[in-house]
Amino acid sequence: MGVLMALASALSACGTYSSTQLGAGAKEVAKAAPGMAKDAGAAIVVRVSLSGSYCANGQVVLNKVVDGKIDKNQSVTIGQVGSGNLGDGLKDIGKMYVRFLTLNVPAIVKEVDKGDIRTSYRPIAPGSYVATYASCSIGRTQATMGGSEGGSLFKAPPPPVLRPLLGANHIVIGNGQIVDAGILDIKVLSQQYRFTGPGIAMLIGSEAPPVFRETIRKNLPELYPKITYSKFAPYPGLLAPVPIK
DSSP states (O other): OHHHHHHHHHHHHHOOOSSSOOOHHHHHHHTTHHHHHHHHSEEEEEEEEETTEEOSEEEEEEEEEETTEEEEEEEEEEEEOSSOOHHHHHHHHHHHHHHHHTTOHHHHHHHHHTTOTTSOOEEEOSEEEEEEEEEEEETTEEEEEESOTTOOSSOOOOOSEEOOOSBSOEEEEOTTOEEEEEEEEEEEEEOOBTTTBOOEEEEEEEOOOHHHHHHHHHHOTTTGGGEEEOOOBOOSSOOBOEEOO
C-alpha cells in the first residue's frame, strides 16, 4: 500500500502546468522537435481540453487538404498521444511499479515527465490540414467528435465520409516550422441523449498560454526562438468531403 501511495504522489507531482518548471524528461522530448522538423518537414504540438480542462488523453486526427479536398491517405495524430491504449497504459504502470519496488524513483519521475503536454511535439509534413476526429478522456468522462458508430472506447473506426469537425478545424504548417498550435478545446453545445442521438460539440482554438511560452523560454532558450506560435481556426471556404472506401 505504501508503494502505491508513493506512486500516486509522484504521478500527481508531475502533472502541474501552471509553474514554469520543466523536468529533464520533458526537456529531452522537446529537444527532439528540430530533428522532427528536419526529417518530416515540420513539427507540431497541441493540447486537447474539454470545456477548459486538459484531457488526460486527448487526440486529434488531422488530414491534409489537397486541391480543396480532404486526403484520406495523409493523416497525423497529435495531442496528448500515447495514454489512450489501455493495454499500453497498464504495461507502463507495471514498469513504474517495478521501479518503485527497486526504489528507482528518479526513473519514475523522468518517465512520467516525458508526457508533459507543453513539450509533446509530433512530426508532420508541411501543408494545410483539417481536423477530422477528436477525442478526450478525463477520468470516467469520455468525449469524441467525428468517427462513426460502433467504435471502441479507445479507437474509433473511420467514418464513411471524412468531414472537417465543427469550429476551429484548420491549420497551415510551413516548411521547417516547429509549430506550437496552442489549445483545442472541445466545447459541448448539447449533451448526448439516449433517444435523440449524439450531442453537438465544436472545437475552439486558442494560442498557448503565456505561462507555457515562459516555460520554454526559461528552460529551453535555444528552442524558444525557433517556435512558431499559432492556433487552429475555421477552414476559410468550401471543402469537399472524401468518401472512405
